[in-house]
Amino acid sequence: MASTTTLDAGIQPAAPSGGKTFFGHPRGLATLFMTEMWERFSFYGMRALLVLYLVTSVHEGGLGYKAALGAAIVSVYNAMVYLTALPGGWIADRFWGPRKTVAVGGCIIMIGHFLLAVPVTVSFFVGLAFIAVGSGLLKANISTMVGHLYEGPNDPRRDGGFTVFYMGINLGAFAAPLVIGTVGQKVDWHLGFALAGVGMALGLGQYLLGTRHLSPQSNVVNSPITPAEKSAVLRKAALWLGLAVAFYAAVALSGHFTIDWAIWPLSIAGIAIPALYFARMRRDKDLDSDEKSKMTGYIWFFVAAAVFWMIYDQSSSTLNIFATDSTSSKLLGFDFPSSWFQSLNPLYIMALAPVFAWLWVWLARRGKNPSTTMKFAFGLLMIGASFLVMMLAMAAASGGVKVSPLWLAMVYLVQTVGELTLSPVGLSVTTKLAPAKYASQMMGLWFLAVTAGDCVAAIMQLIVGDATGSTWYFAAQGVAAILAGFALVVYRKKVIRLMGNVH
Incomplete structure (x- = not known):
């Protein structure tokens, strides 16, 4: 994600008189x-x-x-x-x-x-x-x-x-x-x-x-x-590092080490750590019933974000491979490297972010600004739709055909629209639902949704193997995201109740 924040600049004051x-x-x-x-x-x-x-x-x-x-x-x-x-x-x-x-x-x-x-x-x-x-x-x-x-x-x-x-x-x-x-x-x-x-x-x-x-x-x-805390941290770090080194040294010396020995543990850890981190905060006895309710409501947004990033971040992996293997590198007579497709998302963001910033303000003035839940649902629908478009693109590329670059241009456009409805709103709702005790750590938890989503994608890619990039691979994920979006719509009243005074 090149940028996921759409802030309204507003009217700036005059520049300070002193200094550049x-x-x-x-x-x-x-x-x-x-x-x-x-x-x-x-x-x-x-x-x-x-x-x-x-x-x-x-x-x-x-x-x-x-x-x-x-x-x-x-x-x-x-x-x-x-x-x-x-x-x-x-x-x-x-x-x-x-x-x-x-x-x-x-x-x-x-x-x-x-x-x-x-x-x-x-x-x-x-x-x-x-x-x-x-x-x-x-x-x-x-x-x-x-x-x-x-x-x-x-x-x-x-x-x-x-x-x-x-x-x-x-x-x-x-x-x-x-x-x-x-x-x-x-x-x-x-x-x-x-x-x-x-x-x-x-x-x-x-x-x-x-x-x-x-x-x-x-x-x-x-x-x-403190010195005592520092010593304790260093001892624990040395212990875990030593265990990891000893374990992988034993695997390597046995002749069984492959890259899977690194990918699987990291992927599992990337899913387990956010879950454990959230559970620790949710069980904190210092939180009152309202704060715990908001934390429970936040689970819906966290899972939705993880599903979103699971698909979105494949722009640099499966979509990049598709751009190289199955997409024409010529448009209007101009030849370009397949890596150039990676510039589309930031280009779209620079063009559309001001539009969305204006749109939310315009809708709010008319009392029609969608709720956070509906914005998340729309983001999931968009990211799911992008992979259904990819399913069609992959079908068009069957038999070794090189499809038009406009297929990927459309996919990235749909994904960017979804990003601008979910990611900035996610940052905002995280700060609103965060208990006072965990104001900063909740922002870290929000970024862990990216970690969890990417780790699910990694496990899925390892499991499906050669089927990665098939039409059903894209279709299954697209449908899953769309169903998650509809689930948010169906249960939106329950989520809103859990959010308390946050809207």
């Missing part, structure tokens, strides 16, 4: 804007190549994996990026503060991309792990620092600042496949991965040079860890 500004906003916004733009450039550029490199034959420079396995690896990688955002936020709160955590995260991401550029399989997978960890450190904290630039939540420039910031996300996501995708597919895979590393290096350099413009609050460690 960035479109009327604090100068630090330019630093964070450029950092995020280059980080997203590196992230989405590499992701546009990832599954294609995994499934390309060895003699053509790839790793030669089957399509299902390649898609599962991408799904697990996406899941880990969002899973690591939780410890990323915790590290900033307890150890380093947001500013230092983002700097460390950027360095780790850059190293990870350059490890991908080394034509050695072990280096490649270590690089993926580095990028996932670094993204978690950076993603969890850079948006927080944008908020630090403003004088509290009521600063009239705040929403406009986030709108500018998220434009940087989409600019980076749009340009990345066009540049990195072209180099990777047309010149050399590893040169493309290296170019992603250069992009992160540019973002990191911009960040380090511009830190003086950031708020002093970004240096603050909100809840510093």
